[in-house]
Amino acid sequence: MRELAFLHQRAEQWKTFESALEGKSEYDSDQLADLFTQVLEDLSYAQTFYPGSNTTSYLQGLAAKAHQEIYKNKPESKSRLRAFWLDELPGIMYTVRKELLVSLVIFVVAISIGTISASQDTGFVRLILGDAYVNKTLENIQNNDPMGIYKSMQPVDMFLAITFNNVRVSFIAFAAGMLFSVGTGYVLFSNGVMLGAFQYMFYERGLLGEALLVVYIHGTLEICAIIIAGCAGIVMGNGLLFPGTYPRITSFIEAARKGAKIVIGLVPVFIVAGFLEGFVTRQTDMPIYLSLFIIISSLVFILWYFILYPIQRYKATSKPNAA
Numbered sequence: 001m002r003e004l005a006f007l008h009q010r011a012e013q014w015k016t017f018e019s020a021l022e023g024k025s026e027y028d029s030d031q032l033a034d035l036f037t038q039v040l041e042d043l044s045y046a047q048t049f050y051p052g053s054n055t056t057s058y059l060q061g062l063a064a065k066a067h068q069e070i071y072k073n074k075p076e077s078k079s080r081l082r083a084f085w086l087d088e089l090p091g092i093m094y095t096v097r098k099e100l101l102v103s104l105v106i107f108v109v110a111i112s113i114g115t116i117s118a119s120q121d122t123g124f125v126r127l128i129l130g131d132a133y134v135n136k137t138l139e140n141i142q143n144n145d146p147m148g149i150y151k152s153m154q155p156v157d158m159f160l161a162i163t164f165n166n167v168r169v170s171f172i173a174f175a176a177g178m179l180f181s182v183g184t185g186y187v188l189f190s191n192g193v194m195l196g197a198f199q200y201m202f203y204e205r206g207l208l209g210e211a212l213l214v215v216y217i218h219g220t221l222e223i224c225a226i227i228i229a230g231c232a233g234i235v236m237g238n239g240l241l242f243p244g245t246y247p248r249i250t251s252f253i254e255a256a257r258k259g260a261k262i263v264i265g266l267v268p269v270f271i272v273a274g275f276l277e278g279f280v281t282r283q284t285d286m287p288i289y290l291s292l293f294i295i296i297s298s299l300v301f302i303l304w305y306f307i308l309y310p311i312q313r314y315k316a317t318s319k320p321n322a323a
């Protein structure tokens with residue numbers, strides 16, 4: 001879109017927003033926050049296609065003014081937590097959908113590489129998963145309990161250990177973004193290769209279907225959360241790599257703040273995944289329909305909350321503005 005057409009399409013909305021900030025129009029803080037999200041979208045677009053232009057400079061000034069007014073004057077209330085889950089985090093997820101796609105692609109490619117490598121090299125699975133884990137799993141298979149490893153700890157101990165480990169991995173994936181996104185890419189890649197090798201180990205023995213029905217009871221939430229945590233790391237890394245017209249440190253701080261909120265938002269997901277792994281996954285004789293219900297419900301929740309709901313929310317808040 002040419003800059004003049006972009007101005008013609010969006011200028012009226014910017015003036016309305018600026019008027020609201022100056023107190024000339026009646027908007028509450030939540031409405032201003034929604035308008036602010038739209039301005040940030042326009043700013044991102046302008047920085048991409050019209051860098052250094054007057055339009056970009058104007059939107060930067062408007063965004064800075066809006067940020068100060070909204071977050072300086074916005075009253076704290078008991079609904080702050082509710083606003084985070086229903087408005088703030090979904091709003092962030094909408095703005096980082098491209099980074100989320102990149103994270104997903106890296107992970108899927110890594111799974112493919114892990115699977116292919118395991119099929120071509122008989123020692124690859126042991127190299128990736130470790131001799132102790134593979135030997136224990138093979139022993140469980142011989143004892144007709146392929147998923148017996150999930151019964152090796154007490155439920156509460158496993159729940160706490162797994163939850164802590166998952167949260168730790170997510171924060172590592174996020175923090176590794178400081179290495180210009182390369183570190184996050186490595187964390188995603190290594191976990192993807194591990195998953196690919198793990199799945200091939202059971203496929204080779206004709207147990208893939210049984211393994212997936214058990215592992216993905218908790219793995220659906222766990223794997224999706226790691227991919228989303230990778231997205232947070234890429235967001236922070238891109239803040240360093242592509243500061244646009246902002247000073248690099250300013251861009252990095254804003255990106256880090258956004259990524260941190262994503263990771264914090266994943267903590268409940270990891271808690272639920274840890275609970276499922278500690279208390280439910282060990283029920284290896286669970287009916288197939290119950291396993292599928294948990295797996296599908298988990299996937300539907302992730303797709304809805306982190307992808308579909310942010311899109312719906314964006315469309316709902318942008319319709320009045322477009323009019």
